[in-house]
Amino acid sequence: MSPSRVSKVQLLMVMLLLVVLQFYLRPRLWDARVSPDFLLVALMLFAMRTSPGIAALAGFVVGLIADTLTPARFGAGALAHTLVGYLGSWGRSVFFADNILVNAAFVAAGLWFRDLIVLVSSGTDYRQVVTELTLYSPLQALTTAGFALVVLVTFRSMFSIRLDA
Amino acid sequence: MVSASDRRYTRRDTVLFVLCLGLSFFGLFSPAPTGHAVADKLRQTVLSPLVWLQTRAEEGRTSRVRFRQVTTERDSTAYLAQFLPSLRAENERLRQLLRLSRRLNTGYVPAEVLHQPQVMDGRTLLLSAGRKQGVSVFSPVVSPEGLIGVVLSVSSQSSIAMSWAHPEFRVSAFTVTGNAFGVVAPSNEGRNGEGALEFRGVPYRDSVPLGTLVLSSGLGGVFPKGVPVGTVIGVVREEAGWERVYRLRPAANPGSAAHVLILVGGRTSDLGPAFPTDSQLEALRLDSIARLRRADSVAQAVRAARAARRDSLKRTSPLQGGGAPSSPILGGNPAALPSLRDSAQ
Numbered sequence: 001m002s003p004s005r006v007s008k009v010q011l012l013m014v015m016l017l018l019v020v021l022q023f024y025l026r027p028r029l030w031d032a033r034v035s036p037d038f039l040l041v042a043l044m045l046f047a048m049r050t051s052p053g054i055a056a057l058a059g060f061v062v063g064l065i066a067d068t069l070t071p072a073r074f075g076a077g078a079l080a081h082t083l084v085g086y087l088g089s090w091g092r093s094v095f096f097a098d099n100i101l102v103n104a105a106f107v108a109a110g111l112w113f114r115d116l117i118v119l120v121s122s123g124t125d126y127r128q129v130v131t132e133l134t135l136y137s138p139l140q141a142l143t144t145a146g147f148a149l150v151v152l153v154t155f156r157s158m159f160s161i162r163l164d165a
Numbered sequence: 166m167v168s169a170s171d172r173r174y175t176r177r178d179t180v181l182f183v184l185c186l187g188l189s190f191f192g193l194f195s196p197a198p199t200g201h202a203v204a205d206k207l208r209q210t211v212l213s214p215l216v217w218l219q220t221r222a223e224e225g226r227t228s229r230v231r232f233r234q235v236t237t238e239r240d241s242t243a244y245l246a247q248f249l250p251s252l253r254a255e256n257e258r259l260r261q262l263l264r265l266s267r268r269l270n271t272g273y274v275p276a277e278v279l280h281q282p283q284v285m286d287g288r289t290l291l292l293s294a295g296r297k298q299g300v301s302v303f304s305p306v307v308s309p310e311g312l313i314g315v316v317l318s319v320s321s322q323s324s325i326a327m328s329w330a331h332p333e334f335r336v337s338a339f340t341v342t343g344n345a346f347g348v349v350a351p352s353n354e355g356r357n358g359e360g361a362l363e364f365r366g367v368p369y370r371d372s373v374p375l376g377t378l379v380l381s382s383g384l385g386g387v388f389p390k391g392v393p394v395g396t397v398i399g400v401v402r403e404e405a406g407w408e409r410v411y412r413l414r415p416a417a418n419p420g421s422a423a424h425v426l427i428l429v430g431g432r433t434s435d436l437g438p439a440f441p442t443d444s445q446l447e448a449l450r451l452d453s454i455a456r457l458r459r460a461d462s463v464a465q466a467v468r469a470a471r472a473a474r475r476d477s478l479k480r481t482s483p484l485q486g487g488g489a490p491s492s493p494i495l496g497g498n499p500a501a502l503p504s505l506r507d508s509a510q
Contacts, residue, residue, distance in 0.1 A: 019215070020218065023215045023216075023218040023219040023222065024218050024219070024221070024222045025222070026222075027219055027222040027223050027226055028222055028225060028226045028229075051177075051178050052178040052182060053177050053178030053179065053180065053181030053182055054178075054181065056178070056181050056182040056185045056186075057181050057185055059185070060185035060188065060189065063189065064192075064207070065212060065215070067192065067200075067204060068203075068204040068207045068208055068212055069208070069212065069215070069216070069219075073193065073200075074192050074193070074195075074197070074200030074201065074203065074204055075189050075190065075191070075192025075193030075194070075195070075200065076193060078185070078188065078189040078192055078193075079186065079189035079190065079192075079193060082182070082185040082186055082189050083186075086182050086185075121193060
């Protein structure tokens with residue numbers, strides 16, 4: 001098995017770990033509105049290492065999971081995650097995001113942008129949108145970015161590859 | 166210049182992106198039932214492991230919360246249980262106080278002792294009754310066990326009492342047998358940090374056996390006669406062959422007293438009967454139990470007689486055709502009832 005394939009398998013394992021954390025650890029954490037979104041971390045880290053099309057597809061899948069498991073409007077999550085995945089992949093090439101802090105910042109921005117699209121496309125009340133985007137989304141973006149930083153530092157060697165290379 | 170592979174790569178990305186966007190919009194603008202049906206299908210099939218995982222996590226979290234709740238409840242119960250013995254003790258003291266108030270032949274004012282977190286607490290006590298309740302200076306303060314002290318100063322709603330532990334406290338006293346008189350004062354040689362009293366000025370010829378109860382004599386006009394002060398537990402010293410000083414175990418403990426009675430309304434002749442000894446109290450208790458048992462048995466006999474009478478009336482009723490001979494026990498002789506009623510009363 002080539003080193004590249006080993007790294008891809010390892011990366012897949014990390015993604016799987018994040019999925020498990022999302023559904024097993026997150027419900028046990030504090031308030032769900034500010035606890036880190038592990039699926040978004042997985043999507044962003046994956047998107048920044050793959051082509052925009054694949055990232056959009058991954059975003060669509062993640063969004064579909066979100067739409068299926070949350071009572072928000074069906075399709076809103078898929079749309080938001082598709083856009084976030086696609087833009088995340090494009091953003092990497094624009095910002096040369098090799099720095100882990102920039103990666104974490106991407107994750108935070110992606111979460112806030114995802115929330116904006118979900119709230120708007122769900123037809124949420126204006127005041128609630130403002131509250132969510134100014135209070136809860138920044139807090140959750142902060143915790144999610146912090147966790148993404150931990151993942152990047154812990155699995156630094158695995159995240160040094162480009163999946164579309 | 167863009168190579169053919171790069172163009173294909175870009176075209177594929179665009180196609181995928183547009184496809185995903187299209188599907189998302191389709192889901193977004195499709196009727197709600199359709200969206201729910203798709204979501205239900207996905208939840209039951211592909212996402213069922215994730216739902217199962219989340220369910221386990223939620224169960225774990227609620228179990229933890231429930232465990233914390235149960236632990237909190239257990240701790241609260243244990244905390245409350247700690248106070249049960251003290252509550253029982255306080256109830257018993259209050260009952261004793263009530264019994265004492267019934268036995269007293271003088272006026273009294275009940276008061277709470279407001280203990281202070283000071284080292285001197287016990288020598289002087291702050292009481293919750295004052296001038297408005299009829300308390301005056303030099304009013305004796307007693308508890309069910311015996312003498313606590315005397316009121317030193319009075320304000321409108323509260324008063325300060327000097328307990329027997331105060332160095333300036335003195336009370337004229339005599340032994341319950343009546344053969345020795347003296348003055349009781351606080352001792353400077355308390356054992357194990359507990360306060361003690363000295364029975365001073367007892368003539369050398371009047372020996373007092375251990376365990377003798379010492380009561381206030383009523384001389385001096387401050388304390389009434391017959392209030393228990395302490396019990397003789399030893400001899401402190403003998404002075405030059407003409408006086409003995411005895412050590413007394415105090416009858417009442419001002420440090421632990423929570424409720425007291427302040428005696429008002431003049432001096433009375435003798436309060437001795439209001440403070441019965443332990444053996445007298447036990448006799449009273451047994452007597453009251455015997456009286457209760459007697460009352461119970463009489464009431465039971467009355468009930469049995471009434472039931473028997475109802476039964477006999479039914480049997481002797483012409484409608485029922487009864488004609489059985491009646492017996493006094495079964496209620497056949499109504500004349501027996503008045504005597505039973507009399508005995509019940």
